[in-house]
Structures are given as C-alpha cells and as structure tokens.
Amino acid sequence: MKVFSKEQIYEGDKLTIERQQISSTDLMERAGSQIFNWMHLRMQGAQVPIHIFCGIGNNGGDGLVLARHLILDGYNVNTYIINCSDKRSKDFLVNYDRIKNVTKKWPVLLSCQEDFPEIDPNDIIVDAVFGIGLNRPIDDWVKRLFVHFKSSKAFILSVDIPSGLFPDKPVTDKDAVVWAGFTLSFASPKLVFFLPETAKYTVQWDVLNIGLDQEFLLNTETDIELIGKHEVLPNYMPRDTFSHKGMFGHTLVIGGSYGKIGAVTLASKSALSVGAGLVTSYVPKCGYIPLQTSLPEAMVITDSSEDIITSINFDITANSIAFGVGIGTDTKTGNAFKQFLKKNTAPLVIDADGLNLLAKNKDLLKLLPKSVSVLTPHPKELERLIGSWTDDFDKLNKVKAFSKEHNVVVVIKGAHTISVMGDKLFINTTGNPGLATAGSGDVLTGIIAGLIAQGYNALVAAIFGVYLHGKSADIAIEDYSYQSLNASYISDYLGQAFLDLFKPPEQPNEQAEDQSKTE
Structure with a gap:
C-alpha cells in the first residue's frame, strides 16, 4: 500500500475534482459519508451519546457531514465548533448551513475552557478538529480541550489524523495531540502511525476509500510503502x-x-x-x-x-x-x-x-x-x-x-x-x-x-x-x-x-x- 505525503494528498484531491467534474464540497460529502458508513455498520443505531468536535477547516467540514448523516439516521449526536480562528473554509461553511437545515439542535460554539461539555466514559468522541494541514502550534485552550478528551476516558475516533499530530513533523507537546482509539484515514495511512514516538497517538487505524482519481492512485510514486501480503x-x-x-x-x-x-x-x-x-x-x-x-x-x-x-x-x-x-x-x-x-x-x-x-x-x-x-x-x-x-x-x-x-x-x-x-x-x-x-x-x-x-x-x-x-x-x-x-x-x-x-x-x-x- 502506498503511503502518500501531505502534498500528494492535496494533489489527489485537486485532480479528482478536475477529472471527475465534481466540487470540493462533493468530495467532502464523500469523505463524511464514508465515516458515517463505517460507524453505522458497527453501531447499528445504538443510542450512545456521540460528541463530534469540528474545527473550522476541511477536517471540521468532514465532521459536520458526519454529524448531519448521524442526525438524519436518528443517532444521539452533540456537535461542537472549535472556534480557534476567524477564518472558515468554504466547504466548512456550506456544511455548517446544511446541518442547521436538518436539526434545531445547532452546533455549540466552543471558545474557552468553561464551555467544555461533560463527557461520560461510555460516550464516543469524534475528533474532527485539525487535519493534515495543521501548520502552527495550537491555542492553549484547545490543548486543554484535548486533555479533557483524554481525561474523560471516552472512546475517541479521529478523522484522517489525530488532531495536533503533524504528518511530517515530530510532536513537541504530547498534551497538544488527541490520543485516539481509532483513526479513519483518507486514501492512505500516515507515516506517523508507524513511528515509535507518534504511533501511540492512535491505537488502531483504517483507510477509507473516498473515490480519489484511480489514475492518480495507481501512477503516483511514493517514497513510502506499507508492506503486507499483497505487496x-x-x-x-x-x-x-x-x-x-x-x-x-x-x-x-x-x-x-x-x-x-x-x-x-x-x-x-x-x-x-x-x-x-x-x-x-x-x-x-x-x-x-x-x-x-x-x-x-x-x-x-x-x-x-x-x-x-x-x-x-x-x-x-x-x-x-x-x-x-x-x-x-x-x-x-x-x-x-x-x-x-x-x-x-x-x-x-x-x-x-x-x-x-x-x-x-x-x-x-x-x-x-x-x-x-x-x-x-x-x-x-x-x-x-x-x-x-x-x-x-x-x-x-x-x-x-x-x-x-x-x-x-x-x-x-x-x-x-x-x-x-x-x-x-x-x-x-x-x-x-x-x-x-x-x-x-x-x-x-x-x-x-x-x-x-x-x-x-x-x-x-x-x-x-x-x-x-x-x-x-x-x-x-x-x-x-x-x-x-x-x-x-x-x-x-x-x-x-x-x-x-x-x-x-x-x-x-x-x-x-x-x-x-x-x-
């Protein structure tokens, strides 16, 4: 299995949008829908409280798509927006409007420690705060939120990569990273899932097929390959x-x-x-x-x-x-x-x-x-x-x-x-x-x-x-x-x-x- 770099993933998204003549919002819908399918197959409608924490970029947009599908299917969902910047991605805003159209229980805006919700150890946390594009240290209050996740002892499912974990750089502050029980990664796993210092941030992982361009997937050479039976x-x-x-x-x-x-x-x-x-x-x-x-x-x-x-x-x-x-x-x-x-x-x-x-x-x-x-x-x-x-x-x-x-x-x-x-x-x-x-x-x-x-x-x-x-x-x-x-x-x-x-x-x-x- 090829392990794509961050830059290659971005290129794959771009080529998919061009060659399949879809919008970036459509691609985000695929990603969020695949996470929903993965969860629904395993939960089968169980009414466990699900807390979905969304950033304001594309990773957060994926989380909003997931939240909408879970709500429409009758799950017990609480959605939160991590208000860590004034900037929002275009596709995040599209899906923010869409979720408001399917529920009167709008996403809760979090911006300080006092806002942190109570989370029971039997609940599920979905981490859709930061994706592979994170390129700066996170705010202190967001770091405290991640510590809150861990101390809750709830099961944590991360979207694409545990938030705060860089795909191509070491961790400098272990409290600034989500400790996931499972990560659903798009297109390919990330190198950091296999390195001694960073593998601990996700206990397990799986790769979701979000329909990236097949020619890109087959013909793109990678510097990293994951070796299993098929290889x-x-x-x-x-x-x-x-x-x-x-x-x-x-x-x-x-x-x-x-x-x-x-x-x-x-x-x-x-x-x-x-x-x-x-x-x-x-x-x-x-x-x-x-x-x-x-x-x-x-x-x-x-x-x-x-x-x-x-x-x-x-x-x-x-x-x-x-x-x-x-x-x-x-x-x-x-x-x-x-x-x-x-x-x-x-x-x-x-x-x-x-x-x-x-x-x-x-x-x-x-x-x-x-x-x-x-x-x-x-x-x-x-x-x-x-x-x-x-x-x-x-x-x-x-x-x-x-x-x-x-x-x-x-x-x-x-x-x-x-x-x-x-x-x-x-x-x-x-x-x-x-x-x-x-x-x-x-x-x-x-x-x-x-x-x-x-x-x-x-x-x-x-x-x-x-x-x-x-x-x-x-x-x-x-x-x-x-x-x-x-x-x-x-x-x-x-x-x-x-x-x-x-x-x-x-x-x-x-x-x-x-x-x-x-x-």
Whole structure:
C-alpha cells in the first residue's frame, strides 16, 4: 500500500475534482459519508451519546457531514465548533448551513475552557478538529480541550489524523495531540502511525476509500510503502518440479564465539528454513560439536582458534554471507573482518557485532559490496552507525543519507520494522511483541541471507524477509503467546508463513456484505 505525503494528498484531491467534474464540497460529502458508513455498520443505531468536535477547516467540514448523516439516521449526536480562528473554509461553511437545515439542535460554539461539555466514559468522541494541514502550534485552550478528551476516558475516533499530530513533523507537546482509539484515514495511512514516538497517538487505524482519481492512485510514486501480503506476494519465486538444492544457493553464516554459538545455529537454521539450498556455518572450534549435533542439515567450517574468529578462510562459493551474529568484537576478530571485506564480493547481511565492528572502524563501510549489502541494526547498533538523533524524522533522514552514501539496505528493527534504500521506506505490517526475545534478530539475519542466496535481490530479500519473520511470529503466538515465543519457534513457523501467502482472504460476514451493497 502506498503511503502518500501531505502534498500528494492535496494533489489527489485537486485532480479528482478536475477529472471527475465534481466540487470540493462533493468530495467532502464523500469523505463524511464514508465515516458515517463505517460507524453505522458497527453501531447499528445504538443510542450512545456521540460528541463530534469540528474545527473550522476541511477536517471540521468532514465532521459536520458526519454529524448531519448521524442526525438524519436518528443517532444521539452533540456537535461542537472549535472556534480557534476567524477564518472558515468554504466547504466548512456550506456544511455548517446544511446541518442547521436538518436539526434545531445547532452546533455549540466552543471558545474557552468553561464551555467544555461533560463527557461520560461510555460516550464516543469524534475528533474532527485539525487535519493534515495543521501548520502552527495550537491555542492553549484547545490543548486543554484535548486533555479533557483524554481525561474523560471516552472512546475517541479521529478523522484522517489525530488532531495536533503533524504528518511530517515530530510532536513537541504530547498534551497538544488527541490520543485516539481509532483513526479513519483518507486514501492512505500516515507515516506517523508507524513511528515509535507518534504511533501511540492512535491505537488502531483504517483507510477509507473516498473515490480519489484511480489514475492518480495507481501512477503516483511514493517514497513510502506499507508492506503486507499483497505487496510481497508478487516477489515470491515458485519452484520448478525438477529443481534441486544447487538451484537455491549456498548461504555462509560467519559468527559465533565461546558461549554464543547459539546465534549462529539460529541464523543457519532460519536460512535453511526459508529455502536456501545449502548452508555452511563458519565458527570457532568450540562451535563444531554444538552445530553438528543441533543442526545436522548445515555444514560446518571452523576457525583455527578455539573461542573466537581470528581468520576467515574458506573454499566454498557462497551466494550470500551472513556475518556478525554472536561473533564478538575482539581485536583479532575485527582484523579478520577487515581482511575478509577486502576480498569479498558476495552479497552480505551484517548484524549484531558485525555492525559494532563497522561502527568502531567506519572506514570498513567503504569495503561493503555496493547495492547487495543489508545491515540489520537494533536501535543502539543503529545509533553507533549513524550517530544520535533528535526525533524519528531526524533518524529516518540520517538513515536515508547513510544508505545513499554507502549504497546499502538498512533494516531499522522495531515494532514496525522499516527497510530503507536511498530515499525509499518500506514499512512492515507483521510481527508482535513476542519478537522482543533473545535470538530473534539472528533468525532475521538468516532469513534475509537465505533469500538472497536463492536469487532475491538485497532490497526484496530484506522486505520479504522482514515480512516472513513477523508473520511466522504472528502465527506462532497462537500456540505460544508473546511471553513464551522463543526465537527458534520463528524458524519452525516459516513454512506456515509461506503457506499463508496463498490463503484466500476471509469472506466478509453477511451483515458487512449487505452494508457494502447500500454504499
């Protein structure tokens, strides 16, 4: 799914109005009507008090359209106008007149704290105060209103974006943003729904189709893409009946040190489980017996040292190499890494202490194979590579600059893992808190390396690998829960993650079907 920028959304609105020969008021009617349809499908006429707070711009106009439809359908509606400026948008004024024509209970004008209505925890608040066009700090009394929303403990539904949240800037005052339980976003979700510092302002979200121009939606290139099943499925490489293991590549996993051989085992197992034809593990001598006994499918090469990697010499042809899991940062290991990079041309996936070794000697970054290297840092490892950041937007800008400078894919691990290549961001939608466990990053490293070995390019392998990693965990928690999900289970469930790619979508219930026919 494309994630459109604020500017692109405005352009889409403009083109829709021109090409479909409708007015901006008509487009607003569509938007408000779709919110009504969404609510009506779920409420079915329930007489829960609904408090709709409308700004005086187009977001407020959407709220007025919604209020009118709810009133006409017999819902218990209270409508308020947030009088924060003397300026009103044209379409707001049109819909302000329209709502006055359907009810004697006109919208209440709010302009100070004394005006705030009482809201019961069982009520519903609809936040239609500010949309994506907010470009200034909000007034103090409006901020107090938002605090009033939160303290009421009522369910909050935001229109397009939680008011006070900027689509392209960080939050500087958490009390100046609505904390929504659900957000109904037009055309596409917003980037801020997926960033650590701003995702908390909406618990859930959904995208409403308001009939924007199809040519615009299909042909407009975006710098951000949301990755789900439909996005990864076209990249899947099916297997021929007469295929053999030599056709699916050879992954070499280099890592491990005394007490950390498990990391290599996890990475090697996941490379096999994701479909690599052959996997060889390169470890210190202390890892030989553990690997040969716990993972008989993998081959093993050992370093001359008992406890750490001190030199990297092998006579196999690897189609991908995973480096760094459990390897440590000993000086001898760092020197071995440097010598290895000088002669290596195979695609690389670098994780854990491999990243820390790069951070300690950033000249090594120049030796990474261009366009075929994938770096998979967790937040602290990322900070060592790119330096500290002031906010999530600053972090993304620094990662994009780093990716462009070194021509590498960077996988920013987190609740919504983001794969970055140049200016492009690919936001993953699978995964859950069960992945916050030792070894899950080692599994991801092996998955990506295993996909590269099969012929997936580095960026696709990162995007697809992150998706499968998260999907495996999503399936596994049905059996193990968040708390009991071990990293090895993720590899065990990769097969089910692959099978899930080809499951047909669930059929909507009859009630939903009936509703869709009337829209």
